[in-house]
Amino acid sequence: MGGNDVQTYQKDSEVADALASLTIKAAEKAISERGSFTVALAGGSLVKLLGGLKGKTDVDWKNWHVFWVDERCVPHDDAESNYGGAMKALLGEVPIPSSQLYAIDETLCQSNEGAAKPCAEEYDARLKALPSDVLPRNSDGLPVFDLLLLGFGPDGHICSLFPEHPLLKIASPWILPIADSPKPPPERITFSLPVVNAAKTKCFTAVGEGKAEMAAKIIKSDGDDYFIPASLVKGDIVWLLDAPGASRL
Numbered sequence: 001m002g003g004n005d006v007q008t009y010q011k012d013s014e015v016a017d018a019l020a021s022l023t024i025k026a027a028e029k030a031i032s033e034r035g036s037f038t039v040a041l042a043g044g045s046l047v048k049l050l051g052g053l054k055g056k057t058d059v060d061w062k063n064w065h066v067f068w069v070d071e072r073c074v075p076h077d078d079a080e081s082n083y084g085g086a087m088k089a090l091l092g093e094v095p096i097p098s099s100q101l102y103a104i105d106e107t108l109c110q111s112n113e114g115a116a117k118p119c120a121e122e123y124d125a126r127l128k129a130l131p132s133d134v135l136p137r138n139s140d141g142l143p144v145f146d147l148l149l150l151g152f153g154p155d156g157h158i159c160s161l162f163p164e165h166p167l168l169k170i171a172s173p174w175i176l177p178i179a180d181s182p183k184p185p186p187e188r189i190t191f192s193l194p195v196v197n198a199a200k201t202k203c204f205t206a207v208g209e210g211k212a213e214m215a216a217k218i219i220k221s222d223g224d225d226y227f228i229p230a231s232l233v234k235g236d237i238v239w240l241l242d243a244p245g246a247s248r249l
């Protein structure tokens, strides 16, 4: 299987609702199959859409495990922290055990400079120590996350994998440091491209006119374009767009 399932909605609130339904459905399936659900989140504008999951009842939150596809190497209370943003938008208000929210080790990030390498090594080791009923591996030894909730930049970057960056070609370890991110802050950690592609389902959201042009390019792209990292994502991909985000399709 594989390919794009492109869903267009009128408003951003409907995209948030669709994101919530898709996530809850993926969670129910994973929990019924192996007792846990793994979801990894991007930062940026995706975070606001997570609010669609707030107040949902009948969700087995205690078996959710939440990761970040990329993170800026800053303390959790920094306005740039993806973990901090997700806590405010959703995670602070749902009963997922705190031990199942896999934030970076903020003690390694008191200064952004020099933080990416130790931070990536620590996160990589923590993920690799998880048992396979929580985080299964595929035949290549890569982790198989149930769901990635991804954003993309106007240049087509995903996670902290930027156009033509050498990190795009690095397969190991799972978690990579980047010290020269063109989007600030410069030091971050990111899932590798093979880890992204090993996930069961990848969901992209595109809300607002600003996303329209690149969303159309990514969806229509049929090849391995290292100028557009999002075009390198393969497998089962769900697109959730609002009307302005879909205006160039």
Ligand SMILES: O=C(O)[C@H](O)[C@@H](O)[C@H](O)[C@H](O)COP(=O)(O)O
Pocket: 041, 042, 043, 044, 045, 046, 070, 071, 072, 082, 150, 151, 152, 153, 154, 157, 158, 159, 160, 183
């Ligand atoms: O931490 C980050 O910077 C993100 O994870 C990043 O990859 C984000 O998803 C895109 O930059 C899109 O961000 P926007 O949706 O805010 O443009």
